[in-house]
Amino acid sequence: xxxxxxxxxxxxxxxxxxxxxxxxxxxxxxxxxxxxxxxxxxxxxxxxxxxxxxxxxxxxxxxxxxxxxxxxxxxxxxxxxxxxxxxxxxxxxxxxxxxxxxxxxxxxxxxxxxxxxxxxxxxxxxxxxxxxxxxxxxxxxxxxxxxxxxxxxxxxxxxxxxxxxxxxxxxxxxxxxxxxxxxxxxxxxxxxxxxxxxxxxxxxxxxxxxxxxxxxxxxxxxxxxxxxxxxxxxxxxxxxxxxxxxxxxxxxxxxxxxxxxxxxxxxxxxxxxxxxxxxxxxxxxxxxxxxxxxxxxxxxxxxxxxxxxxxxxxxxxxxxxxxxxxxxxxxxxxxxxxxxxxxxxxxxxxxxxxxxxxxxxxxxxxxxxxxxxxxxxxxxxxxxxxxxxxxxxxxxxxxxxxxxxxxxxxxxxxxxxxxxxxxxxxxxxxxxxxxxxxxxxxxxxxxxxxxxxxxxxxxxxxxxxxxxxxxxxxxxxxxxxxxxxxxxxxxxxxxxxxxxxxxxxxxxxxxxxxxxxxxxxxxxxxxxxxxxxxxxxxxxxxxxxxxxxxxxxxxxxxxxxxxxxxxxxxxxxxxxxxxxxxxxxxxxxxxxxxxxxxxxxxxxxxxxxxxxxxxxxxxxxxxxxxxxxxxxxxxxxxxxxxxxxxxxxxxxxxxxxxxxxxxxxxxxxxxxxxxxxxxxxxxxxxxxxxxxxxxxxxxxxxxxxxxxxxxxxxxxxxxxxxx
Numbered sequence: 186x187x188x189x190x191x192x193x194x195x196x197x198x199x200x201x202x203x204x205x206x207x208x209x210x211x212x213x214x215x216x217x218x219x220x221x222x223x224x225x226x227x228x229x230x231x232x233x234x235x236x237x238x239x240x241x242x243x244x245x246x247x248x249x250x251x252x253x254x255x256x257x258x259x260x261x262x263x264x265x266x267x268x269x270x271x272x273x274x275x276x277x278x279x280x281x282x283x284x285x286x287x288x289x290x291x292x293x294x295x296x297x298x299x300x301x302x303x304x305x306x307x308x309x310x311x312x313x314x315x316x317x318x319x320x321x322x323x324x325x326x327x328x329x330x331x332x333x334x335x336x337x338x339x340x341x342x343x344x345x346x347x348x349x350x351x352x353x354x355x356x357x358x359x360x361x362x363x364x365x366x367x368x369x370x371x372x373x374x375x376x377x378x379x380x381x382x383x384x385x386x387x388x389x390x391x392x393x394x395x396x397x398x399x400x401x402x403x404x405x406x407x408x409x410x411x412x413x414x415x416x417x418x419x420x421x422x423x424x425x426x427x428x429x430x431x432x433x434x435x436x437x438x439x440x441x442x443x444x445x446x447x448x449x450x451x452x453x454x455x456x457x458x459x460x461x462x463x464x465x466x467x468x469x470x471x472x473x474x475x476x477x478x479x480x481x482x483x484x485x486x487x488x489x490x491x492x493x494x495x496x497x498x499x500x501x502x503x504x505x506x507x508x509x510x511x512x513x514x515x516x517x518x519x520x521x522x523x524x525x526x527x528x529x530x531x532x533x534x535x536x537x538x539x540x541x542x543x544x545x546x547x548x549x550x551x552x553x554x555x556x557x558x559x560x561x562x563x564x565x566x567x568x569x570x571x572x573x574x575x576x577x578x579x580x581x582x583x584x585x586x587x588x589x590x591x592x593x594x595x596x597x598x599x600x601x602x603x604x605x606x607x608x609x610x611x612x613x614x615x616x617x618x619x620x621x622x623x624x625x626x627x628x629x630x631x632x633x634x635x636x637x638x639x640x641x642x643x644x645x646x647x648x649x650x651x652x653x654x655x656x657x658x659x660x661x662x663x664x665x666x667x668x669x670x671x672x673x674x675x676x677x678x679x680x681x682x683x684x685x686x687x688x689x690x691x692x693x694x695x696x697x698x699x700x701x702x703x704x705x706x707x708x709x710x711x712x713x714x715x716x717x718x719x720x721x722x723x724x725x726x727x728x729x730x731x732x733x734x735x736x737x738x739x740x741x742x743x744x745x746x747x748x749x750x751x752x753x754x755x756x757x758x759x760x761x762x763x764x765x766x767x768x769x770x771x772x773x774x775x776x777x778x779x780x781x782x783x784x785x786x787x788x789x790x791x792x793x794x795x796x797x798x799x800x801x802x803x804x805x806x807x808x809x810x811x812x813x814x815x816x817x818x819x820x821x822x823x824x825x826x827x828x829x830x831x832x833x834x835x836x837x838x839x840x841x842x843x844x845x846x847x848x849x850x851x852x853x854x855x856x857x858x859x860x861x862x863x864x865x866x867x868x869x870x871x872x873x874x875x876x877x878x879x880x881x882x883x884x885x886x887x888x889x890x891x892x893x894x895x896x897x898x899x900x901x902x903x904x905x906x907x908x
Contacts, residue, residue: 193440193470193493193531193581194225194337194532194577194581195532195577195581196226196495196531196533196534197224197225197532197533197570197574197577198219198227198228198533198534198535199219199224199227199536199537199538199552200228200230200498200535200536200538201215201216201219201227201228201229201251201538202229202230202248202251203232203537204230204232204235204247204302205235205302205543206301206539206541206542207542209250211539211557212251212254214557215538215539215553215557216251216254216255216260218557219258220259220260222563222566222567223566223567223570223574224260224566225259225260225261226260226261226262226263226337226532226534227261227262228262228263228264228497228534229248229252229262229263229264229265231248231266231326231330232270233266233268233270233304234270234271234273234302234304235270235302236248237272237322237325239274240274243325243329245329248264248330252330252335253335256333256335260335261335262333262335262336262337263337263338263340263497263534264326264330264336264340266323266326266340266341266428268307268322268342269300269305270300270302270304270305271307271308271315272304273294273303275315275318276294276308278314279308279312279315281365282314283308283309283363284306284307284309284361284363285309285360285361285362285363286359286360286361286362287357287358287359287360287362287402287403288356288357288402289362292348294306297544298545298546299546301543301544305349306348306349306350309361309365309366310361310421311361311363311365311366311369311420312363313365320427323341323428323431324431324435327339327432327435327436331435331436331439336436336439337439338440338441338442338470339432339436339439339440339441339442340442340472341425341428341429341431341432341442342424342425342428342443343443344444344445344446344453344498345421345424345445345459345464346446346453346457346459347361347420347421347457348361348457351457352457354454354457354603354608355607356402356403359456361417362400362402366400366417367398367400369420370398370400370413370416371395371396373419374395374398374412374416377412381394381395384398386689387688387689388408388409388689389689390409401413404600404604405604407601407684407689408686408689410600410604411597411604411656414455414456414458414600415596415597415600418458418463419463421458421459421460422463422464425464425468426467428443429442429443429468430467441468441469442469442470442471443468444474444495444497444498445459445461445464445472445474445485446459446473446474446475447461447473447474447475447480447481447484448484449480449481449484449613449616449617450599450613450616451613454603454609455596455599455600456599456603460596461473461484461485462488462490462634462636462637464488465488465489465490465492468492469492470489470492470493471485471488471489471492471494471495472494472495472496472497473495473498474496474497474498474499474536475498475499475500476500476501476521477520477521477524477525479524479620479621480616480620482524482525482528482530483528483624483632484594484632485530486529486530486631487594487632487633488632488634490637493531493581494529494530495530495532495533496525496530496532497533497534498534498535499521499535499536500536501513501517501521502549502562503549503550504548504549505545505546506544506546506548506549507545508549509548509549510540510549510551512560512561512562513560513562513565514561514562514564515564515565515568515569515874516565517562518562518566518569519569519874519891519892519893520892523894524839524851526851526894527585527839527841527851527853529585529841531581535552535566537550537551538551538552538553539551539552539553539557540553540554541555552566572873572874576849576896579843579848579849580841580849583841583842583848584842585629585839585840585841586840587629587645588629588630588631588646589629589630589645589646589647589648589825590623590629590631590650590820590823590825591632591633591646591648591649592619592620592630592631592632592633592650592651593632593635593650593651593652593654594616594633595635595654595656595661597635597656597686598612598654598655598657601656601684602653602655602656605655611653611762611800611803612652612653614761614802614803614805614806615652615653615678615761615800615801615802615803616652616653617802617805618801618802618803618804618805618806618811618812619650619652619802619812621805621809622810622812622816624837625834625835625836625837626813626827626834627828627830627831627838627839627864628820628828629828633646633649635658635661638661638664638665639658639660639663640664641664641667641668646668647672647674647825648673648675648676648823649673649676650676651675651676651677651678651681652678652800652801652802653678653679653680654677654680654682655680655681655682655684656684656686657681657685657686658687659685659686659687659698661682662682662697662699662700663698665700668792669704669789669790669791669794670789670790670792671790671792672791672792673823674794674795674819674822675792675793676795676797676816676819677696677795678799678800678802679711679763679764679798679799679800680695680765681695681796682697682698683696683697683708684697685698694707695707695708695765696708701769704769704789704794705769705771705772705787706767706770706772706785706794706796707768707769708765708766708767708768708798709766709767709768710766711764711765711798712764713744713764714745714746714747714748714760714761714763714764714799715744715746717744717778718779719745719748746761746762746803747759747760747804747806747807748761748764748778748799750777750783750784750799751776752775752776752784752814752815754775756814758784758801758804758808758811758812758814758815759804759807759811760778760800760804761799761800761801761803761804761806761807762799762800762803763799763800764778764799765783765799766781766782766783766798767782767783767785767796767798768782769785769787771788772785772786772787773785773787775795775815775818782798783799784797784798784801785798786818793819793822795815795818795819795822809834810834813834828840828864829862829863830862831860831861831863831887833856833858833860835854835860835887836852836853836855836862836885836887837852837853837855838850838851838853838864839851840864846900847866847867847897848896848897849895849896850866850894850896851893851894851895852885852887852891852892852893852895853887853892854887854888854890854891855890856889856890857889857890859886859887859888859889861884861886861887862885862887864885866879867881868897868898870895870896870897870898871895871896872893872894872895873894873895874893874894875888875893879895
């Protein structure tokens with residue numbers, strides 16, 4: 186089945202069953218009530234440990250009854266297969282299938298709040314026996330449920346990650362270091378390298394036999410550790426491919442996908458083995474667990490790369506026994522769901538319908554109370570769903586316009602930053618600074634992966650932003666030269682390509698890969714912002730290697746994380762963490778610290794370069810508007826305009842197009858004040874929820890702390906293309 190927007194439904198429903206809850210006595214009444222509330226979709230978990238308690242003895246009776254109840258209530262079913270709850274017999278059969286941490290701990294299977302039946306975190310993905318048993322269980326599952334008419338979609342992997350104990354990626358927590366992983370890693374390296382001598386040259390080793398190769402346990406030598414984690418990332422992508430292939434082979438008429446927690450590096454990350462772009466590749470649609478976050482939503486849509494994308498685990502009702510969930514209503518749903526719709530998300534499944542009663546997630550996560558009675562959010566969901574119901578097919582056909590701005594996202598660069606900092610804090614802040622500035626300026630943007638950049642698969646991008654772009658490959662550097670020569674504008678932060686991903690060594694000149702000579706710009710010298718002489722000393726809050734921390738303590742520091750940069754055209758911005766002194770030919774100096782140039786621009790062929798000799802995205806932690814003056818210069822050079830102009834930095838506007846014509850408009854106001862936003866839209870528009878009318882040429886009035894979706898009151902003419 187080649188899914189298209191015409192074939193696919195707008196999802197509106199909730200996760201319902203994660204055995205053993207809710208109790209069977211609740212099922213009939215709950216599913217009937219879901220339909221009364223206007224829900225069209227429900228998700229059930231198929232858990233390996235629960236449904237195969239002994240080898241080849243399958244327990245389907247609970248799910249069979251639920252499938253029949255869903256069918257009788259006209260609810261479409263998504264089945265989510267869960268393998269990180271391995272049955273106890275698996276480890277009796279394969280005692281060596283347990284994951285092993287970098288410090289040698291065997292991870293014994295256990296139960297926790299979100300895996301109450303035990304068996305977490307599941308076996309090593311590289312164990313061949315455990316892999317065969319997973320494939321057999323998935324085969325039995327798909328074959329059993331494929332004939333059921335209520336089934337609509339297969340979600341074959343819930344929030345892929347290698348091992349949830351390593352979400353906090355400290356060196357001792359890295360996995361997996363079992364014999365199967367090591368042998369798989371060596372085979373992976375042999376495919377990559379023409380010879381052992383080539384590996385030795387890149388890693389700086391002196392191995393004489395392939396079986397001497399080690400799995401790196403700490404990231405200090407960088408390149409070998411990055412390749413070890415990349416092997417594990419590729420293992421996860423391979424796991425996704427075979428699972429999707431099983432569903433395709435046995436049930437080709439049903440939609441198949443997996444859903445991620447978007448890799449924003451804040452929780453899920455490349456160290457814990459999440460590469461959204463790679464995992465999305467073989468999915469028919471793509472999906473994630475998220476709430477209203479520009480970073481998470483755009484990450485999902487960017488990784489989906491044109492596929493229909495869903496939010497199949499809305500966590501708006503989060504909570505625990507220690508902190509009960511919030512009291513929410515329609516206004517909260519609008520503020521959470523409408524921004525996602527504006528960016529292009531095509532439906533929602535809440536986690537979950539009935540509040541949990543087992544473990545530390547109780548009594549939260551419910552659209553209804555533990556006894557099944559309504560909460561305020563229950564009525565809010567009914568009203569929200571009723572408003573969207575007659576417009577669902579129009580929403581499936583309407584999409585955001587092209588995004589002329591891209592933010593570079595490289596899994597290798599993420600791993601590199603973890604290696605040098607012991608965490609992702611600085612890189613997260615650098616990326617998020619651009620995300621927030623662009624989003625709340627109503628600019629359309631997306632992420633492009635390193636693979637997309639290297640393959641020149643970033644069509645339509647006029648401004649490419651590269652936050653903290655230290656690790657770079659020769660292929661990416663070549664693509665940057667082509668991008669700029671053809672008229673693109675590149676905004677790159679300090680140390681562009683300073684670590685050569687191909688040679689496995691730090692570059693002698695920066696920018697690396699010969700970009701300094703090609704572009705006539707170079708970093709004359711660089712230092713940490715903590716070594717700059719500032720009048721006000723700021724406490725160091727970053728991550729440091731132990732030996733650097735010791736030296737810094739002995740030497741003292743006169744600077745801090747942030748330092749002022751005087752903008753040549755007037756005003757001030759801020760640098761963070763790094764300072765690079767710039768030199769070169771025919772540079773336009775855009776900003777300086779203490780008279781030393783650290784931001785420069787340059788016309789290069791048809792395009793332009795803005796080189797910012799600091800980790801500039803982090804400056805928004807010092808001043809939320811720090812990026813705006815110079816970023817606007819780069820945007821103007823690229824010929825890029827915002828969708829709307831609110832001048833407040835508090836209102837975001839999205840326009841969804843059906844073909845060339847505007848079909849929906851979404852306005853979000855995060856501030857406690859009402860603001861106006863101006864954009865060139867023809868005709869009159871009416872708010873779906875509030876009924877407010879926008880007259881031709883009049884501004885959108887964004888009420889305080891609100892979100893609204895508008896539709897035209899008469900047929901629309903095509904819009905002029907956005908510059």
